[in-house]
Amino acid sequence: MRTILRLGLVLMAAMFGTSHFASAQTAKIKLGFAKCAHCLPMSLIPGMAKNVEVEATGFNSGNDVLTALVSKSIDVAQVTYLHYITALDKGFDVVAVSGQINGGSECLTSAKLNLPPEDWAAFKATVAKAKSDGQPLKVAASRGNAQDIHMRGAFLKQGVDPNKDIQFINIPNPSDHLAALQRGEVDMICTVEPFASQVRLAGAGKHFVLPYDQAAGNLTNLIVTRSDVIASQRAGVQAVVTAVVELDNKLIADKAPWIEVINKLTGLDKTVATEALKNAAPDPAIHRAQTLAIAAMMRDLKYISKDISAEAEKNIDYSFIEQATGKSKNDLGY
Numbered sequence: 001m002r003t004i005l006r007l008g009l010v011l012m013a014a015m016f017g018t019s020h021f022a023s024a025q026t027a028k029i030k031l032g033f034a035k036c037a038h039c040l041p042m043s044l045i046p047g048m049a050k051n052v053e054v055e056a057t058g059f060n061s062g063n064d065v066l067t068a069l070v071s072k073s074i075d076v077a078q079v080t081y082l083h084y085i086t087a088l089d090k091g092f093d094v095v096a097v098s099g100q101i102n103g104g105s106e107c108l109t110s111a112k113l114n115l116p117p118e119d120w121a122a123f124k125a126t127v128a129k130a131k132s133d134g135q136p137l138k139v140a141a142s143r144g145n146a147q148d149i150h151m152r153g154a155f156l157k158q159g160v161d162p163n164k165d166i167q168f169i170n171i172p173n174p175s176d177h178l179a180a181l182q183r184g185e186v187d188m189i190c191t192v193e194p195f196a197s198q199v200r201l202a203g204a205g206k207h208f209v210l211p212y213d214q215a216a217g218n219l220t221n222l223i224v225t226r227s228d229v230i231a232s233q234r235a236g237v238q239a240v241v242t243a244v245v246e247l248d249n250k251l252i253a254d255k256a257p258w259i260e261v262i263n264k265l266t267g268l269d270k271t272v273a274t275e276a277l278k279n280a281a282p283d284p285a286i287h288r289a290q291t292l293a294i295a296a297m298m299r300d301l302k303y304i305s306k307d308i309s310a311e312a313e314k315n316i317d318y319s320f321i322e323q324a325t326g327k328s329k330n331d332l333g334y
Contacts, residue, residue, distance in 0.1 A: 041101065045243045154213050245324040
């Protein structure tokens, strides 16, 4: 009986080709995302994606997610526009296929600084005095993430050189930002939600500014993959992007699942999660013009070594969100 079955399979493969049977198998995609308020909804994708088996893994930071993607440990990654530019500068094979959620950045100051919110003049005066006293202002972020670049771009636009006028403190894991402010190790921190709301609600820091007055605006998250994954698993990538679009639409209508997933995956209570979502905006579009502006800003900040605007534009593939939304790329940020 087994011989007959085996012979039948061989004959069918000969008739239809092995590719038919390969495509009939459920696609498998390894997905990576970072642990932040606007990233954590990606953990819901495995339950929403159709005709694909998604294995989702959370990482401490977008840097870790990008490393996993370029080392081929995962197939699709939720990173940021800034990681996308950094990867292209280093010559990595990354392709942007969808936006996800924007926002999530906030600069907070220690109470002892007594800095009025949104008062850039007071901030610049404080920076200048601290520098002249030989004790530059200590400003922390997770180096290389969206909040770090948002902060640096906003500072530079206000005439504060983040490489010369302050002392930058790198705290890689955003969950450690609260303790750094509480212990007085830093004067200001630019962090990501929900940790920004955690800092405020705990009284460890005061709101200074949402650092969106720079080339990146509030653009944060981007879904990227590699060209080899698109070539070998296009249907799987499409299923993930379609699920991201569907998830964004759900989160716009109802934030309850979002609050639940933040609470579940970070242990932070729902009050913090609810507060965090005031600074988050679901958006699956890929904003091309701003991507090129971000690349220019990152070069000015010396985060990248060369002009990669041509690569940044070439490596955006709108076809996946066009299919997922039924809209043209001109309506999706092109």
